Amino acid sequence: MTRTMKPASADRSADATVDVALTVNGETVRRTVSVRMLLSDFLRHELGLTGTHVGCEHGVCGCCTVLIDGKPGRACLTLAAQANGYSIRTIESVAAADGTLHPVQQAFKECHGLQCGYCTPGMVMNIVGRFEEPQALDLSDDGIRELLSGNLCRCTGYLNIIAAVRRAAELLGRT
Amino acid sequence: MSTRMFGARVERNVDPKLLRGEGAFVDDIPLPEALHVAFLRSPHARARMRGLDAAAAMRHPGVVAIYTCDDIGALDVEMPLLIPHPSMTNPQTQRPLARGDVHYVGQTIAMVVAVDRYTAEDAAAMIEVDYDPLPVEMDLEKALLDGAPPVHAAVPNNLAAHFVQTSGDPEGAFRGAEHVTRITVQVDRSTAAPMECRAVAARWDAVSGELTVWDGTQAPISVRGGLASVFQLDEDKVRVIAPDVGGGFGQKVLLFYPDELLVPMAAMRLGRPVKYIEDRRENFIGSSQERTQIHTIELAALKTGEVIGLRDVFLHDTGAFIPYGIAVAQVASTSIAGPYRIPNIFVEFKAVYTPTVQVTPYRGCGRPQACFAIERAMDQLAEELGLDRFEIRRRNLIGENQFPYEREGLLFADGLKVTLDSGQYARALGMAAAEVGAGDFTAAQAKALSEGRYLGLGLACYVEGTGLGPYEGGHVKIHPITGKVYVNTGLSNQGQGHDTVFAQIVADQLGVSPQDVIVVEGDTKAFDWGVATFASRAAVVSGNAIHKTAITVRNKVLQAAANMLDVDIDSIELRDSAAWVKGSNRFVPLAAIATASNPLRYAFNKAAQAATQFAPASKHDGPPLAEGQAPGLEATDYYSPSQSTWAYGVHAAIIEVDPGLCTVKIRKYVCIHDCGNMINPMIVEGQVLGGIAQGIGGALYEHLDYQPDGNLANASLMDFLVPYATEIPNISILHLETPSPLNPLGVKGVGEAGCIAVGAVIASGVEDALRSLGAPKFHHVPLSPDMISGALAQAGH
DSSP, rough: OOOOOOOOOOOOOOEEEEEEEEEEEEEEEEEEEEOOOBBIIIIISSSSOTTTOSSSSSSSSSEEEETTTEEEEETTTTGGGGGGEEEEEOOTSSSOTOOOOOOHHHHHHHHOOOOOOHHHHHHHHHHHHHHHHSOOOOOOOHHHHHHTTTTSSSSSSSHHHHHHHHHHHHHTTOO | SOOOOTOOOOOTTTTHHHHOOOOOBGSSSSOOTTTEEEEOSSSSSSSEEEEEHHHHHHHHEEEEEEEEEEGGGGOOOOOSSSOOTTTSSSSOOOSSSSSSSSSSTEEEEEEEEEESSHHHHHHHHEEEEEEOOOOOOOOOHHSSTTTTOOSSSTTTGGEEEEHHHHHSOHHHHHTTTTTTEEEEEEEEOOHHHHSOOOEEEEEETTTEEEEEEOOOSHHHHHHHHHHHTTOOOOGGGGGEEOOOOOOOTTTOOSOHHHHHHHHHHHHHHHSEEEEEEHHHHHHHHHHHHEEEEEEEEEEEETTTTTTTEEEEEEEEEEEOOTTTOOOOOOOOSSSTTTTTTEEEEEEEEEEEEOOOSBBOOOOOHHHHHHHHHHHHHHHHHHHTTOOOHHHHHHTTOOOGGOOOEEEEEOOOTSEEEEEOOOOHHHHHHHHHHHHHHHHHHHHHHHHHHHHHHHHHHHHEEEEEOOOSSSSSEEEEEETTOOOOOOOOOOOOOOSOOOOHHHHHHHHHHHHGGGGGEEOOBBBBBTTTOOOSTTTTTTTIHEEEEEHHHHHHHHHHHHHHHHHHTTSSSSGEETTTTEEEEETSSSEEEEEHHHTTTTSSSOSSSSSHEEEEEEOSOOSSSSSSTOOOOOOOEEEEEEEEESSSSEEEEEEEEEEEEEEETTEEEEEEEEEEEEEEESSSHHHHHHHHHHHHHHHHIIIIIOOOOTTSSSTTTSSSSSSOOOOOOOOOOOHHHHHHHHHHHHHHHBBBOOHHHHTTHHHHHHHHHHHHHHGGGGGOOOOESSSOOOHHHHHHHHHTO
């Protein structure tokens, strides 16, 4: 292969852009982005927070779940422009700064609640969000199934994730 | 560490990284200035392309390149037929980009490279193609008839392969039968649907002449070999990395998907990194699928229920191409007799082209279909002979003293005679009956019926040939500074926990904690001899290779430690990352032994200085490194299995059917499972549970809905129903551990086990639940509410 000339990097999409300012994991972020950029792509590729995964881009699998002003939401069904002014939390904010796992993460590890780990950040964000809500959670088998019913997992068969939610409740003193 | 790690429920080394969102999947790899790919795909199942106009798309701002079959040079050829077999006539494989004809909806026609994926998709939609649509036949049976529209003009009757195998004297058995039962069963098309779709990224370094490809593949070494060959590069100049991979289940092992060739090509031509991240729709219409088979199975029996002969004739849907040969159908045909003696077998299949996505192995690889056929037939035979369903199986199971049990004349996917090596089949069946409550069930069923509830008991047995060869390797090295142990093998990992189970194997030999064993795989620069992760083979083949290698390193450690401590080798024991003189407090750390085993030892740290205080690690005269000696504590070895080792299990369930709503609820699910010695029961259970969940999907929900025109109507997770937590019941798993006599660790594979029996269990249970209503049999999965409704209507309800 002979060396090819590097093309001019002037190539740009024709998309209209918009300025956004939002809070991500506690930091204020300002960027100019395409008006149609998904929040998931914004987090992953503009900010380099690749822990938020994309499994379907039609809001079914839940891999991209982040907390939007504290509530679990789909980053793949949200435009970056829509997130303007909001506070977003991603999986990167969940463990302590020294890497110590959050009780929900610790529970997943103890209960073998993950295999390939692709759905895991979305699962964890959903569960963390639900535990942060003030009202008591229904921690019966069916209650936890309902809590998890917005997230697909293809590896685990869910039972260890159900166990992890219960274990997390113990670790968080929420039983 | 003096506690044995093999067999312990060790938490996984990989988890903290994945839980913190620090995994590195292909699309997470930072590649500055990367360009992005979108494909133009065929909207027709069959069509002739009269022309293609990409001029407008090329002018679209942000588009860098567009490739059609005319622009890809030497890549414009049919991709490899991976497993040739004489049963195939004129086998068809796909070109990276369609030339002339298209053969299924989703086939790649052109590749757009642009500054971002959004722009690439826009441009792909702007390419004008003039199609001349051709007729299609989607029905498997009709596709074989004379005059059916061909998927390939050169293949008459759409017949891709025709194969017959015989064991014993099936004709004689049927002549001597006192009773013959016969059913036709069908399993529908499904897909693996890994949560991470497929992904490929490539970077060409023109300075070093090196091509680096990140590929979410199950087979990085094979991809490397293929790319080196296609691009005429030295193999050493091509590095393929399968980083973290978000599930595979067989779908990520095909060689090649078009993108696996075209993305590296574009990176080399354009001099910029290029990535293709498959989206979910593309995964549905472009990545391999499996399952559709229609079996007509006959059992020749004696009045006692003993089955003396089996005849199975089936159709196998191979999709539009047959890159994997007859693998799926061959596995189905050789697994058809399950765990039963059945000495006389006739199996015949025809593989049929249909204008759909190509079929290659998906978790189970033909076994769920074979299990569905034989188990549904056993149920029917039991009913016709007035025998209990457990009892008829008990009377036919291979006995513990009958192993190895050979099926002369049946060749498995490894090309060797089917030989079931070991097991406690009857014990597993007894455990399943007890755990599901079979003894009390008739009474419970009657009581429920009196309350207007319809309960049924379902059961099925299965076997799984696992640990397919030909070989894998292991490399083990103790590092001088840290004393940590690095382990490499030629696999890649899609969530199976290789990093932990292989660490456990090594930990036992070297006396270290599994957390101090670092397993690196999925990178051809780390280890580049080997096959791939599929066929429930990782623990068996790589596990034993690593075990053998670890023993070699252990022996080096013992010899060096004995020299350093100046004692007899037999008085050394390894624990707590050190070599100890038994019964004393004298020890030398592994790091020091590794340091001392290298004739060049800079005193990088105190441990290195300390190593010099001991006697030399090697006692020899002459130069520092003796002839034939290698520096350090390191070894590489390989394991090549003599044949597949057969795991098995029994599943049973209590099913409740609501005849009004035609819904199915699984009230209890029991799995008795034997994969030989378990390296990590926690991980084994995880594999089994995941498999059962996928099996439940296949039994009740997952059905790719191809329309009569060949379009896939449910190419999204909104419409293709993968189970959520709400669809998976609690499951009770009980283990048996019958060591495999075939390998040093006594292990058998487990990756596919869970999914195999589920369809048969559910259908068996639904049938039992509705028996009192006189509903017909359930011989088709996924078993949908409208099938139940139809069956009840047919029975006059």
